[in-house]
Amino acid sequence: MTTTTVSFGERLRSGRRSSTASMVFTAVLWACMAIICAFLFFVLFTIIQQGVARLDGNLLDRQPSQIRPETAGVQSALFGTLWVIGLTAVIAVPLGIAAAVYLEEYADPKRWYNRLIELNIQNLAAVPTIIYGILVLAFVVRGPLSVGAVVLAGGVALALLILPVIIITTREALRAVPEEIRAGSLALGATPWQTTWKQVLPAAISGIATGTILSLSRAIGEAAPLILVGATTFITFNPDGVFSRYTTLPVQIYTLVPEDRDAYRDLAYATILLLIIVLLAMNAIAIWLRNRYQRRW
Amino acid sequence: MTRAEHDTVTPADKDATGEIAQPPGHVEVWRGNEHSPVEGAPDGVITLKDLEVYYGDFRAVTDVNVQFGSKEITALIGPSGCGKSTVLRCLNRMNDLVPGARVVGTVAYHGVDIYGPDVDVIEVRRRVGMVFQKPNPFPKSIYDNVAYGPRVTGMKVDSMDELVERALRGAALWDEVKDKLKQNAFGLSGGQQQRLCIARAIATSPEVILMDEPCSALDPIATAKIEDLMAELAKTYTIIIVTHNMQQAARVSQRTGFFTAEADEMGHRTGRLVEFDTTEHIFGNPSDERTEAYITGRFG
Amino acid sequence: MTVRQTRRSGPSASGDHFVLWQGPSVDLTQQRRRMGERVIKAFLVGAALLSVVVTVGIVVSLFAPLTEFFSHVGIGEFLFGTEWTVGFGNKASWDDKSWGVLPLVTATFVMTAIALLVAVPLGLGAAAFLSEYASPRARKILKPILEILAGIPTVAFGFIALTVVTPLLGNIFQFNGIFNMLAPGIVMGFMIVPTVASLSEDAMSAVPLALRQGSYALGANRMKTTVRVVFPAALSGIVAAIVLGISRAVGETMIVTIGAGLQPKMTLDPTQGAQAMTGFIAQIASGDAPEGSPVYYSLFAVGSLLFLLTLLINMISIRLVRKYRQAY
Numbered sequence: 001m002t003t004t005t006v007s008f009g010e011r012l013r014s015g016r017r018s019s020t021a022s023m024v025f026t027a028v029l030w031a032c033m034a035i036i037c038a039f040l041f042f043v044l045f046t047i048i049q050q051g052v053a054r055l056d057g058n059l060l061d062r063q064p065s066q067i068r069p070e071t072a073g074v075q076s077a078l079f080g081t082l083w084v085i086g087l088t089a090v091i092a093v094p095l096g097i098a099a100a101v102y103l104e105e106y107a108d109p110k111r112w113y114n115r116l117i118e119l120n121i122q123n124l125a126a127v128p129t130i131i132y133g134i135l136v137l138a139f140v141v142r143g144p145l146s147v148g149a150v151v152l153a154g155g156v157a158l159a160l161l162i163l164p165v166i167i168i169t170t171r172e173a174l175r176a177v178p179e180e181i182r183a184g185s186l187a188l189g190a191t192p193w194q195t196t197w198k199q200v201l202p203a204a205i206s207g208i209a210t211g212t213i214l215s216l217s218r219a220i221g222e223a224a225p226l227i228l229v230g231a232t233t234f235i236t237f238n239p240d241g242v243f244s245r246y247t248t249l250p251v252q253i254y255t256l257v258p259e260d261r262d263a264y265r266d267l268a269y270a271t272i273l274l275l276i277i278v279l280l281a282m283n284a285i286a287i288w289l290r291n292r293y294q295r296r297w
Numbered sequence: 298m299t300r301a302e303h304d305t306v307t308p309a310d311k312d313a314t315g316e317i318a319q320p321p322g323h324v325e326v327w328r329g330n331e332h333s334p335v336e337g338a339p340d341g342v343i344t345l346k347d348l349e350v351y352y353g354d355f356r357a358v359t360d361v362n363v364q365f366g367s368k369e370i371t372a373l374i375g376p377s378g379c380g381k382s383t384v385l386r387c388l389n390r391m392n393d394l395v396p397g398a399r400v401v402g403t404v405a406y407h408g409v410d411i412y413g414p415d416v417d418v419i420e421v422r423r424r425v426g427m428v429f430q431k432p433n434p435f436p437k438s439i440y441d442n443v444a445y446g447p448r449v450t451g452m453k454v455d456s457m458d459e460l461v462e463r464a465l466r467g468a469a470l471w472d473e474v475k476d477k478l479k480q481n482a483f484g485l486s487g488g489q490q491q492r493l494c495i496a497r498a499i500a501t502s503p504e505v506i507l508m509d510e511p512c513s514a515l516d517p518i519a520t521a522k523i524e525d526l527m528a529e530l531a532k533t534y535t536i537i538i539v540t541h542n543m544q545q546a547a548r549v550s551q552r553t554g555f556f557t558a559e560a561d562e563m564g565h566r567t568g569r570l571v572e573f574d575t576t577e578h579i580f581g582n583p584s585d586e587r588t589e590a591y592i593t594g595r596f597g
Numbered sequence: 598m599t600v601r602q603t604r605r606s607g608p609s610a611s612g613d614h615f616v617l618w619q620g621p622s623v624d625l626t627q628q629r630r631r632m633g634e635r636v637i638k639a640f641l642v643g644a645a646l647l648s649v650v651v652t653v654g655i656v657v658s659l660f661a662p663l664t665e666f667f668s669h670v671g672i673g674e675f676l677f678g679t680e681w682t683v684g685f686g687n688k689a690s691w692d693d694k695s696w697g698v699l700p701l702v703t704a705t706f707v708m709t710a711i712a713l714l715v716a717v718p719l720g721l722g723a724a725a726f727l728s729e730y731a732s733p734r735a736r737k738i739l740k741p742i743l744e745i746l747a748g749i750p751t752v753a754f755g756f757i758a759l760t761v762v763t764p765l766l767g768n769i770f771q772f773n774g775i776f777n778m779l780a781p782g783i784v785m786g787f788m789i790v791p792t793v794a795s796l797s798e799d800a801m802s803a804v805p806l807a808l809r810q811g812s813y814a815l816g817a818n819r820m821k822t823t824v825r826v827v828f829p830a831a832l833s834g835i836v837a838a839i840v841l842g843i844s845r846a847v848g849e850t851m852i853v854t855i856g857a858g859l860q861p862k863m864t865l866d867p868t869q870g871a872q873a874m875t876g877f878i879a880q881i882a883s884g885d886a887p888e889g890s891p892v893y894y895s896l897f898a899v900g901s902l903l904f905l906l907t908l909l910i911n912m913i914s915i916r917l918v919r920k921y922r923q924a925y
Binding site: 255 | 631633634637638640641642643644645646647648649651652654655657658659661718719721722723725726727730739741742743744745746748749750751752753754755756757759760761787790794818819820821823824841844845847848849850851854855875878879882883888896897900903904907908910911912914915
Binding site for chain 2: 108109178180183184186187188191
């Protein structure tokens with residue numbers, strides 16, 4: 001009896017100590033996280049180190065130059081980015097939220113056409129971004145609309161690109177609103193739309209805003225589809241409307257790649273830094289929004 | 298037992314709004330009808346005839362024939378899964394929200410089948426309000442919670458402030474919240490939230506209020522307050538309450554319906570209305586042995 | 598027998614409550630016109646249908662030019678040819694070029710494979726760490742790091758692959774050359790780490806607590822529980838995450854265009870530069886491809902192939918996700 005108790009007790013104690021294998025395993029998991037963090041800091045450090053020298057007034061004030069990269073700026077690209085993203089938001093946000101509201105609040109998920117729409121959106125979310133460029137090239141830049149390589153084409157391309165992302169994140173935010181809120185509103189004689197507009201959307205607004213900001217920031221950094229819809233042209237003027245020719249910051253960076261003078265490289269890194277600052281600011285707003293207004297039901 | 302007052306009116310009494318102008322105080326006693334198997338049937342603000350509810354292929358409730366009386370409290374009791382909440386949710390068509398739910402038979406509100414083709418579900422819900430199991434105030438101010446119903450249904454209101462005050466007084470909540478009407482309703486205690494939901498329901502001036510286990514999430518003191526409030530509200534409104542708590546049914550209701558679920562030969566459990574009578578009768582001298590077994594705690 | 602109404606709106610007998618509806622003459626038909634509701638619903642349906650329109654648009658824009666393309670180029674030549682010289686020679690001529698797409702496909706898959714070698718271990722390690730080991734506080738700090746990594750523009754990643762990672766690797770592996778597939782592959786791996794990690798973590802977190810508790814109750818420690826219980830239970834979700842990562846890597850444009858160069862080359866050697874499918878599309882689009890020229894049509898042929906490949910990969914991923922959602 002006594003011996004059994006002792007050996008059992010020993011086993012209990014040794015079980016509490018972690019074995020070598022499990023310590024190694026924990027260390028490996030830590031290392032994975034550490035490598036990822038290290039890479040992120042390496043990237044950010046490189047960008048800051050290489051870009052900070054040219055992150056000056058000229059960068060914002062001046063236009064691109066093929067002769068004097070030392071003092072050239074990217075003002076036309078900065079304004080082009082603002083125009084394109086503004087247009088993207090105007091197109092994608094209402095349409096994306098509307099589609100999400102339809103799928104979450106109105107659609108019967110058992111119907112084949114609603115399931116088709118859902119599957120379709122999941123697929124669109126993973127279509128390579130450059131394909132959206134081909135689509136807009138074929139239908140908007142050339143083809144039926146033939147508006148040419150203007151802000152409108154860029155805005156449409158990025159809007160279609162982030163539409164599935166906005167739909168998916170908005171649906172998640174709507175799903176987080178408890179069913180009791182809807183039942184309470186409908187039981188008072190509110191219509192489905194009144195319930196959606198006055199109760200569900202306000203309750204989901206922080207989630208929707210977070211998702212929208214994150215997808216817009218994804219669009220800001222996107223270059224591939226815009227290359228196809230003609231943003232690579234050398235532009236030294238700020239766009240003045242949706243039918244104006246344009247370039248954007250990521251495309252501007254891409255066009256600086258073939259140049260091998262150091263001054264161009266510095267300019268490119270400064271532009272990347274500018275872009276990253278804009279993106280980090282948007283990410284910070286989104287994260288803050290989420291933590292600040294996250295509702296616990 | 299019937300406290301409702303009735304009268305016969307001619308179309309000429311209808312005023313411009315289509316409502317019927319009648320001074321109060323006319324009496325006509327309801328004596329049941331041939332469809333109702335229930336003795337001492339109340340006047341039938343809502344009448345259920347051969348009601349069956351399906352969720353997909355599953356028959357949740359069958360064979361419910363009952364009439365509810367106006368300005369009294371009717372309690373629906375029975376073991377879990379007996380379909381009493383399902384029946385309650387038919388009365389203002391909240392079952393419409395459940396995918397796959399289907400209602401067979403008749404749910405008549407003053408003789409009008411609310412599942413009829415021309416019926417607007419919103420008009421039904423304006424007249425038949427509902428209070429839920431868990432207090433579900435909207436994430437808005439107390440004031441906006443109460444004003445929500447009148448606003449969305451487009452009620453013509455002289456003074457919203459007055460209406461809100463009247464509804465909150467009606468729900469015995471006014472004194473507790475009058476100084477913080479603009480504060481978020483989530484700051485209230487559970488019992489206060491539930492009374493706010495009652496205030497919200499009566500703000501649209503319904504005729505019938507359905508309550509689905511309104512006290513199950515509350516402590517005894519808050520429960521007592523709600524029960525007192527129900528007795529007060531029954532002077533004006535028809536109240537139908539689903540409750541798990543037999544003492545509560547015995548305390549507050551004038552009539553009680555007992556539901557139970559019985560498995561058929563296939564093993565599917567389907568809820569049925571076993572007995573419907575005055576509360577006194579159900580708890581004192583039930584006619585059906587299943588009721589007696591449940592009341593005395595031998596089953597359920 | 599009819600029951601009739603007793604009183605209209607007004608204070609009730611007790612004086613406290615207000616009643617609108619008392620009595621039988623009820624009219625439950627629609628009282629207010631709600632045209633707005635219908636218009637709004639039509640708009641919502643329209644917005645949802647737009648996604649279908651977009652898909653149809655993609656298919657039409659990609660596949661319509663293919664008839665012209667394949668009237669000049671054999672399907673077999675396109676799919677199995679090992680030489681791609683579309684960017685050279687006379688712009689208007691179909692005949693002086695080789696139309697074998699395999700070099701582009703090979704380059705895409707070499708870089709995707711390198712990316713997976715980086716992303717799968719790191720992503721799964723991070724997911725296991727976040728789901729099974731990290732305290733809520735650590736998670737609150739580490740998850741935004743993944744989000745920031747996911748938010749870095751790919752053009753910036755491409756630039757870093759070209760100007761920093763390539764010289765670094767050149768020193769280590771003794772190669773010199775501006776373009777190679779190793780650097781963009783590795784950087785692209787880090788780019789898809791957030792995708793793999795966050796989706797795998799979702800799948801691991803979805804494993805019911807009861808399964809874990811059962812494992813602990815049997816005396817397993819955290820490592821055994823993670824490896825033998827959580828990991829197998831979440832496997833289909835994890836595979837779906839990896840598959841989606843593959844799809845993102847195959848479709849990624851900027852990193853491979855900037856880092857791997859514009860030279861189509863049939864090689865498996867990662868120290869060599871080779872043009873990927875997306876790289877070709879980007880190159881042709883940023884140069885001039887006159888509408889109707891052979892080069893212009895080849896854009897759509899490569900685009901279609903890319904679209905079909907990623908579609909196939911996505912469908913596999915969606916299937917797998919459904920499977921693990923159904924399990925619990």
